[in-house]
Amino acid sequence: MLSVGTPAEIRADVVIAADGTEAQFARRAGLDTTVPLREMMSCAQYLITDIDIDAGSTDFYLGNEVAPEGYLWVFPKGERTANVGIGISGRKSRDGTRAKDYLDRFVAKNFPDGKTIECIAGGVPVCRPLPCTVGDGLMVVGDAARVVDPLTGGGIGNAMFTGRLAARVASECISAGNCSKEALMPYDAGWRASRMGKFLERNYKVKEYFVTLDDRKLNTLADSIANISLKEFSVSALIKELIKRNPKMLFELKSLKDALS
Numbered sequence: 109m110l111s112v113g114t115p116a117e118i119r120a121d122v123v124i125a126a127d128g129t130e131a132q133f134a135r136r137a138g139l140d141t142t143v144p145l146r147e148m149m150s151c152a153q154y155l156i157t158d159i160d161i162d163a164g165s166t167d168f169y170l171g172n173e174v175a176p177e178g179y180l181w182v183f184p185k186g187e188r189t190a191n192v193g194i195g196i197s198g199r200k201s202r203d204g205t206r207a208k209d210y211l212d213r214f215v216a217k218n219f220p221d222g223k224t225i226e227c228i229a230g231g232v233p234v235c236r237p238l239p240c241t242v243g244d245g246l247m248v249v250g251d252a253a254r255v256v257d258p259l260t261g262g263g264i265g266n267a268m269f270t271g272r273l274a275a276r277v278a279s280e281c282i283s284a285g286n287c288s289k290e291a292l293m294p295y296d297a298g299w300r301a302s303r304m305g306k307f308l309e310r311n312y313k314v315k316e317y318f319v320t321l322d323d324r325k326l327n328t329l330a331d332s333i334a335n336i337s338l339k340e341f342s343v344s345a346l347i348k349e350l351i352k353r354n355p356k357m358l359f360e361l362k363s364l365k366d367a368l369s
């Protein structure tokens with residue numbers, strides 16, 4: 109048995125790098141896993157209890173005063189308990205304006221009597237996925253592969269999806285006795301062609317559009333959908349509704365896409 113801190117050599121036909129945001133394994137294997145500072149969301153979250161919330165709704169707060177180039181969330185975890193968290197762009201993080209500073213101010217104002225029972229912090233990459241997520245004997249999944257939804261910062265589902273697909277392809281390649289980059293490529297091609305892969309690309313463009321908006325424009329967009337009643341809430345349904353009510357947005361998105369490409 110290995111004890112912590114004891115170096116050991118372990119050999120495997122395939123390594124699935126699932127080491128999260130830091131992506132050290134893929135980096136050491138030669139992949140460029142750099143995330144631009146502006147696309148590394150600095151996040152902090154408290155689990156707060158004994159607070160007055162609407163347990164049936166999730167609240168998002170946008171705006172440069174509240175969460176520059178990111179958002180603040182209140183996700184209910186029960187009748188009087190919620191995850192209250194924030195993500196701000198790494199480039200906006202300074203002494204006095206760190207994610208935790210914004211969060212503390214919000215909590216002091218909105219939940220002064222709440223009890224914080226857990227605190228987590230971390231970085232969430234909202235850049236485009238790695239250009240290639242396989243190498244000889246290597247597959248990269250989850251945050252390490254940068255497959256977080258760039259718009260919402262949600263990465264749990266995508267990490268599970270890519271992890272499962274990688275395991276399937278790895279198992280086939282091990283059985284076939286070929287774990288070369290080429291043989292492992294169906295994993296990379298598979299997630300890119302999937303619904304998740306398509307959403308990542310679309311949501312990246314929408315995110316790049318949103319970070320250009322000032323608070324006035326954000327308020328206008330939010331007001332435009334204030335009274336909508338969606339049969340089923342999803343990011344896709346929300347984007348469709350936003351575009352329907354603000355057709356100019358489609359044009360602005362397109363010109364942004366042209367400017368970025």
Ligand SMILES: Cc1cc2nc3c(=O)[nH]c(=O)nc-3n(C[C@H](O)[C@H](O)[C@H](O)COP(=O)(O)OP(=O)(O)OC[C@H]3O[C@@H](n4cnc5c(N)ncnc54)[C@H](O)[C@@H]3O)c2cc1C
Nearest residue numbers: 126127128151152153229230250251252262263264265267
């Ligand atoms: C504050 C905050 C709130 C979030 N909220 C949500 C949310 O509500 N919904 C959502 O979908 N996503 C959320 N996310 C994002 C989500 O946490 C990640 O996208 C998701 O956990 C990625 O899963 P992963 O398995 O790729 O990486 P991780 O969950 O980061 O797991 C990587 C694991 O590898 C381990 N590891 C790293 N290096 C080594 C090493 N050298 N040796 C051994 N082990 C190693 C780490 O300790 C860790 O356990 C949030 C993130 C943060 C920071």
